[in-house]
């Protein structure tokens with residue numbers, strides 16, 4: 224009898240689900256198809272007639288990734304960058320998460336490896352006591368290695384990192400990388416074709432020129448001009464702590480220290496502050512043992528007034544906002560911090576590396592997350608750090624840039640409509656933004672505030688899982704999907 228009752232109940236609930244969910248699902252899918260038609264009409268029609276004229280504002284990692292993806296599908300891409308070609312790295316690492324790995328597999332055209340492989344995340348309690356957190360394969364490179372590689376692919380730029388750039392394919396669109404060009408205004412064109420007019424200031428010649436584009440991509444970083452035009456209230460906010468940073472050649476540290484950091488991301492947790500260390504490529508992207516760099520970071524909570532002092536330039540005394548670059552950190556400030564490291568004390572391998580840093584730099588940790596990614600009916604798009612800036616603990620900014628580049632490509636190809644594109648961009652960014660807050664608070668703040676941040680993040684994980692299941696797609700939360708590989712001691 225109980226069996227019949229269960230079956231009847233199950234049949235009724237299946238029927239209810241079928242009669243209620245099916246029409247909703249059909250309606251939703253038809254609406255999505257409609258939306259795709261409406262959104263892509265103008266851009267799609269245009270690209271059927273000719274390659275689109277696309278301007279990417281900002282020629283760092285996000286802009287280059289997007290530029291390459293769009294060039295590879297035949298469009299004419301111009302990147303405008305306010306800085307110059309030969310740029311200084313912050314000498315810090317960029318981790319290639321799952322979307323960056325997918326991006327590289329799709330758009331990279333060079334053979335030479337450019338990442339150091341780390342196989343686990345571990346905590347160091349003392350010089351002898353290592354606790355393994357979890358095993359996860361992470362490919363880590365440096366900003367400069369990545370930048371010059373992307374330049375070699377985008378516009379065949381020759382550098383000491385990549386002296387022989389790959390030749391473009393016949394199917395590629397034309398590409399231009401223009402330096403010293405700063406976007407100072409952006410308006411809708413008055414010709415009724417839906418395009419945009421960019422006003423650009425040449426920092427060398429001091430000339431101001433105007434040009435037109437079918438599509439403008441805002442990859443102009445955390446202080447984005449484009450974001451400030453359309454979303455003036457979204458601004459970088461200080462999260463309460465800073466990072467003391469620097470790198471040391473592997474060959475300059477003792478063999479025991481080298482051995483500990485060799486193929487791991489290593490954390491040293493203390494009361495509301497922590498250090499982290501990982502290996503990145505050395506000069507000209509070298510991955511040779513000894514020539515690689517150990518990348519040191521120490522996060523400490525600081526009041527706004529102490530930040531004011533710390534951010535004062537060591538040469539001319541002016542105040543930096545977000546970063547004191549290497550060579551400009553005040554000597555007395557760094558010595559004081561080194562003394563604090565000895566007093567704490569930092570665990571010996573970390574202390575050894577910190578005391579050998581010749582050119583430290585200091586980064587103020589800031590964050591924001593935008594609520595919109597497209598403007599002017601999809602003719603202006605935001606991506607990368609211009610859209611949302613994460614705390615660095617999850618090492619996810621470069622991966623976010625890759626995800627955005629792949630999604631912009633799908634949108635321009637007409638594979639997804641504008642609304643779907645924007646929903647995915649924003650959901651992905653918010654998820655990883657909240658995750659970076661949860662991790663940051665876990666390391667730096669009281670456990671209660673960390674748990675509140677954790678709950679907020681897990682709530683959004685639930686929403687993501689539900690939406691992904693509903694759409695029949697993989698979850699947008701990517702940090703759980705790292706490959707595990709055996710850690711061999713040799």
Ligand SMILES: Cc1cc2nc3c(=O)[nH]c(=O)nc-3n(C[C@H](O)[C@H](O)[C@H](O)COP(=O)(O)OP(=O)(O)OC[C@H]3O[C@@H](n4cnc5c(N)ncnc54)[C@H](O)[C@@H]3O)c2cc1C
Pocket residue numbers: 280281282283284285286303304305306310311312313314315316317365366367404405406407442443444445446447448606607608609620621624
């Ligand atoms: C020189 C440099 C070195 C870096 N080094 C590291 C590192 O070592 N490790 C790390 O994790 N991250 C580093 N980053 C940050 C890293 O690139 C980003 O976090 C991430 O890769 C995504 O970046 P993005 O391209 O969205 O933004 P960003 O890297 O901030 O790039 C934005 C670009 O837009 C340009 N720009 C801004 N406004 C305008 C305008 N109005 N007109 C024209 N151009 C404009 C900027 O000059 C910049 O090149 C570095 C960034 C730069 C610019």
